[in-house]
Amino acid sequence: xxxxxAGSATAQSAAATTSKTDSLNIRKLYDEALLRGQSYANLRxxxxxxxxxxxxxxxxxxxxxxxxxxxxxxxxxxVYLQEVMVPHWVRGAKERARATGAKGKGIDFNVCALGGSVxxxxxxxxxxxxxxxxxxxxxxxxxxxxxxxxxFNRPMNPAYVETGRAYGEAGDQxxxxxxxxxxxGAIGALVRSLSLAHDDYPHTGAMRYEDGVAQVxxxxxxxxxxxxxxxxxKADSDLTFELEMACQxxxxxxxxxxxxxIRGSKYPDxxxxxxxxxxxxxxxxxAHDDGTGCVQSMEVLRLLxxxxxxxxxxxxxxxxxxxxxxxxxxxxxxxxxxxTNEKHLxxxxxxxGGFTPRGFNIxxxxxxxxxxxxxxxxxxxxxxxxxxxxxxxxxIGPLKGQAKALIxxxxxxxxxxxxxxxxxxxxxxxxxxxxxLGGASMAALVYLLSKYGL
Amino acid sequence: xxxxxAGSATAQSAAATTSKTDSLNIRKLYDEALLRGQSYANLRxxxxxxxxxxxxxxxxxxxxxxxxxxxxxxxxxxVYLQEVMVPHWVRGAKERARATGAKGKGIDFNVCALGGSVxxxxxxxxxxxxxxxxxxxxxxxxxxxxxxxxxFNRPMNPAYVETGRAYGEAGDQxxxxxxxxxxxGAIGALVRSLSLAHDDYPHTGAMRYEDGVAQVxxxxxxxxxxxxxxxxxKADSDLTFELEMACQxxxxxxxxxxxxxIRGSKYPDxxxxxxxxxxxxxxxxxAHDDGTGCVQSMEVLRLLxxxxxxxxxxxxxxxxxxxxxxxxxxxxxxxxxxxTNEKHLxxxxxxxGGFTPRGFNIxxxxxxxxxxxxxxxxxxxxxxxxxxxxxxxxxIGPLKGQAKALIxxxxxxxxxxxxxxxxxxxxxxxxxxxxxLGGASMAALVYLLSKYGL
Numbered sequence: 001x002x003x004x005x006a007g008s009a010t011a012q013s014a015a016a017t018t019s020k021t022d023s024l025n026i027r028k029l030y031d032e033a034l035l036r037g038q039s040y041a042n043l044r045x046x047x048x049x050x051x052x053x054x055x056x057x058x059x060x061x062x063x064x065x066x067x068x069x070x071x072x073x074x075x076x077x078x079v080y081l082q083e084v085m086v087p088h089w090v091r092g093a094k095e096r097a098r099a100t101g102a103k104g105k106g107i108d109f110n111v112c113a114l115g116g117s118v119x120x121x122x123x124x125x126x127x128x129x130x131x132x133x134x135x136x137x138x139x140x141x142x143x144x145x146x147x148x149x150x151x152f153n154r155p156m157n158p159a160y161v162e163t164g165r166a167y168g169e170a171g172d173q174x175x176x177x178x179x180x181x182x183x184x185g186a187i188g189a190l191v192r193s194l195s196l197a198h199d200d201y202p203h204t205g206a207m208r209y210e211d212g213v214a215q216v217x218x219x220x221x222x223x224x225x226x227x228x229x230x231x232x233x234k235a236d237s238d239l240t241f242e243l244e245m246a247c248q249x250x251x252x253x254x255x256x257x258x259x260x261x262i263r264g265s266k267y268p269d270x271x272x273x274x275x276x277x278x279x280x281x282x283x284x285x286x287a288h289d290d291g292t293g294c295v296q297s298m299e300v301l302r303l304l305x306x307x308x309x310x311x312x313x314x315x316x317x318x319x320x321x322x323x324x325x326x327x328x329x330x331x332x333x334x335x336x337x338x339x340t341n342e343k344h345l346x347x348x349x350x351x352x353g354g355f356t357p358r359g360f361n362i363x364x365x366x367x368x369x370x371x372x373x374x375x376x377x378x379x380x381x382x383x384x385x386x387x388x389x390x391x392x393x394x395x396i397g398p399l400k401g402q403a404k405a406l407i408x409x410x411x412x413x414x415x416x417x418x419x420x421x422x423x424x425x426x427x428x429x430x431x432x433x434x435x436x437l438g439g440a441s442m443a444a445l446v447y448l449l450s451k452y453g454l
Numbered sequence: 455x456x457x458x459x460a461g462s463a464t465a466q467s468a469a470a471t472t473s474k475t476d477s478l479n480i481r482k483l484y485d486e487a488l489l490r491g492q493s494y495a496n497l498r499x500x501x502x503x504x505x506x507x508x509x510x511x512x513x514x515x516x517x518x519x520x521x522x523x524x525x526x527x528x529x530x531x532x533v534y535l536q537e538v539m540v541p542h543w544v545r546g547a548k549e550r551a552r553a554t555g556a557k558g559k560g561i562d563f564n565v566c567a568l569g570g571s572v573x574x575x576x577x578x579x580x581x582x583x584x585x586x587x588x589x590x591x592x593x594x595x596x597x598x599x600x601x602x603x604x605x606f607n608r609p610m611n612p613a614y615v616e617t618g619r620a621y622g623e624a625g626d627q628x629x630x631x632x633x634x635x636x637x638x639g640a641i642g643a644l645v646r647s648l649s650l651a652h653d654d655y656p657h658t659g660a661m662r663y664e665d666g667v668a669q670v671x672x673x674x675x676x677x678x679x680x681x682x683x684x685x686x687x688k689a690d691s692d693l694t695f696e697l698e699m700a701c702q703x704x705x706x707x708x709x710x711x712x713x714x715x716i717r718g719s720k721y722p723d724x725x726x727x728x729x730x731x732x733x734x735x736x737x738x739x740x741a742h743d744d745g746t747g748c749v750q751s752m753e754v755l756r757l758l759x760x761x762x763x764x765x766x767x768x769x770x771x772x773x774x775x776x777x778x779x780x781x782x783x784x785x786x787x788x789x790x791x792x793x794t795n796e797k798h799l800x801x802x803x804x805x806x807g808g809f810t811p812r813g814f815n816i817x818x819x820x821x822x823x824x825x826x827x828x829x830x831x832x833x834x835x836x837x838x839x840x841x842x843x844x845x846x847x848x849x850i851g852p853l854k855g856q857a858k859a860l861i862x863x864x865x866x867x868x869x870x871x872x873x874x875x876x877x878x879x880x881x882x883x884x885x886x887x888x889x890x891l892g893g894a895s896m897a898a899l900v901y902l903l904s905k906y907g908l
Binding site for chain 2: 030031034035158159161163196197356358381382383386412414415418431432433434437
């Protein structure tokens with residue numbers, strides 16, 4: 001209701017401040033994307049020739065070189081690498097897990113270490129106590145937790161239409177479950193995968209140890225696996241769970257953000273950043289998370305270039321390193337921008353997958369949100385006109401206070417968490433048209449920002 | 455722009471005519487669909503246990519019995535079959551095709567007969583002439599066409615955001631290509647598949663012979679195959695194409711629409727129909743076309759039933775038979791409704807796949823369209839609020855003039871034609887949440903129609 005109201009209330013001012021030319025230019029951007037878009041071919045390259053690219057891995061470094069080379073091909077005014085030290089966590093040999101009941105028959109589980117977890121140093125073997133929340137854990141008597149593995153099994157809430165909201169609400173289990181468990185004397189943590197699919201793939205993702213708390217191993221179970229373990233525990237609460245993981249954290253490694261830019265023709269010192277993150281988890285190809293955001297950001301520059309729509313302000317594509325387990329690239333980019341007194345007009349991020357566009361989430365003061373919403377009618381013919389105030393993104397987050405507006409590209413969220421951080425996040429899950437439409441939507445808004453400012 | 459304007463202009467009147475109760479009741483429908491929806495499980499059954507179900511086939515009859523049984527399980531006031539005679543076209547043995555150039559080396563092509571085509575009666579062997587349009591065909595000299603196979607190779611226009619529009623514009627080639635070719639003396643027709651994907655799967659679909667024109671065989675090539683044949687013809691315009699198809703039309707067969715209804719509590723004589731088509735092409739499982747529309751229509755009744763939202767007007771789910779090659783079921787349903795003086799308030803159809811909902815297309819007079827648009831704000835939280843005037847659907851089309859409004863469920867159209875009428879239209883292409891959200895959106899609008907009328 002808010003959306004529709006905002007749209008029409010500002011339709012007239014949009015008509016006043018934009019022109020028929022804008023409408024035609026935006027059509028040009030979409031035509032180029034739909035007829036000759038390069039996002040899909042670039043994504044195929046990144047996913048199938050390099051694959052998963054966790055920070056610090058050889059693949060991450062290949063991806064840096066790939067990004068630089070591909071941006072150079074577009075013929076930009078400047079392409080460069082921005083150095084940043086990143087964490088280097090490695091999974092090691094494939095993880096193993098087994099539950100054994102009183103009758104001695106073992107059942108194997110698909111598990112994966114959560115990113116940042118310590119290994120088990122051989123086999124970890126303990127009883128399991130299941131909880132649905134931190135509060136439930138806190139309320140358990142000490143002897144129910146001590147020496148055990150805590151199994152966090154609260155599902156993502158499927159009733160939310162926006163899946164990101166369900167992800168956010170269930171995320172504490174993965175992020176801080178291990179330390180919360182350790183505070184109560186537990187020796188390990190198992191976490192139900194943050195996924196709305198019912199399948200056998202465990203989903204990894206970042207976890208963090210709290211300072212001064214014992215570091216215990218943490219692993220994800222698939223959603224089916226979590227349901228199964230819960231059933232087994234109902235029948236035999238004394239069953240023994242064995243977990244074997246060889247993951248470890250190595251010293252930090254030098255890596256890079258990859259940056260390419262078209263210099264603004266009128267206001268070169270005003271910068272519009274558009275980016276995705278180049279690193280991914282190691283289990284799959286990092287297709288929707290976030291290869292799509294990278295190729296779309298590069299495509300924004302290419303679309304502006306080949307359509308001849310020279311931006312009046314500087315437009316910069318950034319392939320951020322290390323979003324997944326540290327945000328070191330995003331932090332570095334904001335730090336450098338601050339220390340060199342760069343004037344950031346806006347920063348846009350695509351990190352919700354390469355699905356059909358719905359619109360944008362705008363993180364700015366109310367007046368600036370309304371300014372961006374003026375352009376909503378121009379995106380209406382492309383189904384990308386849901387312009388709402390909201391969280392924009394992780395990598396551009398550190399630019400808050402430096403950029404007038406942070407803008408998150410918003411696309412259909414139904415399928416994202418089915419494959420997010422799991423072995424299933426592969427190139428074949430991406431639809432060419434959905435991906436290219438996203439790049440075009442982003443280019444359209446960047447074009448308007450570069451022409452009218454904020 | 456129109457959409458947003460319409461939304462807010464009517465927001466106040468919506469607030470006046472609907473209540474907080476409506477908002478809560480709609481939430482109930484979505485909760486039930488997202489938490490315990492049955493569409494996905496029903497679709498798995500239909501697709502994997504019965505599969506493709508072309509009119510007249512044993513599978514179509516199994517599907518009729520399946521639909522009746524499943525509707526009976528919901529506990530409706532009435533479930534019945536409505537008899538209708540349907541065409542019975544059979545594909546016969548797998549089709550074969552080969553192009554052979556001057557150098558004698560043959561290249562095989564994936565082809566499939568278009569639905570309704572005659573067979574080749576052995577091998578059809580001829581040279582090929584490629585055209586992009588009926589106008590181009592008409593302009594060719596007689597000797598360029600006579601005795602040849604006409605190859606219609608105009609792609610669907612990828613620049614349209616709404617893929618249905620591109621399908622509509624390219625469809626003449628498939629529907630009437632054979633007769634247009636025959637009028638110029640050609641002995642066969644090849645048609646580029648109506649798909650926006652670049653792959654090796656031919657897409658079938660209905661074609662019709664014009665009265666008094668020679669009936670020549672017509673087959674579809676995959677999009678990759680069409681590109682390849684076009685390349686070969688550029689190098690060697692005299693190449694010979696061999697086509698072998700065993701398809702034929704048998705006598706009409708008795709079949710059925712499957713109907714289930716909840717009687718209206720206040721106005722039982724006012725009917726709201728919601729339907730999809732039960733028949734499908736034979737090449738795949740008919741998942742998105744239109745198993746999804748069937749299970750969603752059944753789900754509308756189930757959602758109303760289990761949430762206790764007794765409709766004030768009669769709500770009827772119809773699984774139409776024979777949409778694909780005859781629309782006999784849709785015609786029969788409207789005929790019976792007319793002959794029995796049924797009062798149809800509205801008819802809704804889902805036949806664009808089971809993808810994420812976007813809204814509804816409303817086919818009615820302007821005042822009625824505005825009445826339906828009053829409810830747009832209630833669907834806004836679910837991302838299903840694009841209420842536009844537009845074409846509603848094929849099976850409910852014959853109710854035009856009898857029903858006050860025809861309403862087409864509108865969902866994301868990007869992936870639909872990639873798999874439409876091809877071997878790839880299988881259950882695994884359907885996402886559970888996208889499908890269930892569609893059923894909930896349809897139920898929400900049916901609930902409002904049943905409460906407020908038009």
